Amino acid sequence: MFYKTVGKYAATAIVATAFGAMPAVAETLSFAHFVPPQHTITSSTIEPLQAAIAKMSPDLEIQVYPGGELGAGPLEQYVRAVQGVADMVWGLQGYTSSQFPKTMLSELPGVKTDGQNGYDILWDAYESGQISGEFPATVPLALYLSEPNVFIMKDHDVRTPADVAGLKIRVSGSAAARVIEALGATAVQMPANEIYNSLQTGLIDGVVTGASAIGDFKLDEVANSYTTGVSLGQISFYVVMNKARYDGLSDKHRAAIDSIAGRALSKSAEDGWNARAEQVLDTIQSTGDNTVIELTADEAAAFSAITDPLADVIAAEIGAEDVLATMRGN
Incomplete structure (x- = not known):
């Protein structure tokens, strides 16, 4: 009987020890996006x-x-x-612009200055509570801006606002649409994965991104044909959970x-976008079969005179002057 009792408790101890040594329950989280694996989103x-995450919790x-x-x-x-x-x-917030009217102010020309980080603009507004209501039922993990937008054109060189008037230009959301319309062009909103065929077939004349x-x-x-140095704003992105x-x-x-x-994650993403943009511009300039137009200060000023006032106009329209002030660091 003694040996049976000892054996019983020994077995119980072994089982308890085994369970005590078990690692925490593993978790797998799904991360969905709509671009190829080689897109900048992966490395940045x-x-x-x-x-x-692996460093802290393998x-x-x-x-x-x-x-x-996954769709x-x-x-x-966002709905996913x-x-x-x-x-x-x-x-991209721009793909469902009506959900993010205040956040979209960050995309407008003249809001982000050369001395600001795009992610700081967005997080300052989010942490102040001014745009947090636009992200219901999720926890934002990254909010950031792209590099400056440029004109990406097929068979059209853009040096002046008049060169854009009457053309069909693809944009990602409502902010860029207002910019393009102010320049006298027709804004065509579509996801990025539709641009290639639309530009190839002539459905659009160019792209702002x-x-x-x-x-x-x-x-x-x-x-x-590509035009840089234009005050066209930038694009906002999110990673949410x-x-x-x-x-x-x-x-x-x-x-x-x-x-x-x-x-921290937003900085990594934004830095990655900027580095990729610089690499791409270097590549297209070196190939010799593209027209790359870098506007002079006077040429750029002609665009800025039209596009830069839009931020104040739109902020007033939606009653978000306080958000714009926060984004500008005021």
């Missing part, structure tokens, strides 16, 4: 996020679903996070995400 944003993994694997429509990215189709998503998109979407294969999913994680797993979420 996803990989740093994965690395930071049992928390991010599984990436690129190219629309093909780029315009539905809200509905839990994906735990995390990357997207950051130079990084030239390389990421192979637009140099269908465009042949379903709030219920975030709240349901263990303290350890939330801490792993928090270790990089916010300005």
Whole structure:
């Protein structure tokens, strides 16, 4: 009987020890986006996020679903996070501009100065509570701006506002649309993955977006003229996580995400976009078969006189003068 009792307690101790030694329950989070894996989003944003989380919590993994694997429509990215189709998503506020009217002010010409970081503009407004209401049911992990927008044209050289008048120009959202319309062109809103065919077939005459998109979407294969140094603003992006999913994680797993979420991840993303843009511009200038126009100060001023006043006009229209002041650092 003694030996049976000892054996019983020994077995119980072994089982308890075994369970006590078990690691924390592993978690896998899904991250969805709609662009190819080689897009700038991977090296600038996803990989740093994965690395930071792995360092703090190896049992928390991010599984990436690129190219629309969890849903093909780029315009539905935010909704996918809200509905839990994906735990995390990357997207553009401009694709659903009506949801982000105050956030979209960050895209307008003259809002971000040379001495500012785009991500600081957005996080200052978010942390003040001025734009946080535009991100319901999610936890923003990154908010940032692209490099300056440029003209990407097919068979049209742009040196003056008159060169744009009457053309059909693709834009990503409402802010850029107002800019293009102020210059006398027709704004055509469409996702980035539709640009190539639209430019190739003549559905549009050109594009306003950051130079990084030239390389990421192979637009140099269908465009042949580029104009830089124009006051056209930039594009805003987000990485958000379903709030219920975030709240349901263990303290350890939330801490792993928090270790990089916010300005740190946003800086990595924005730096990546700027570096990619510089690389792409160097490439198209060196090929010799493109027209690359760098506006002089006087030429740029002709555009700025038209585009820079728009931020104040639009902020007044939507009653967001305080948001604009915060973004400008006032």
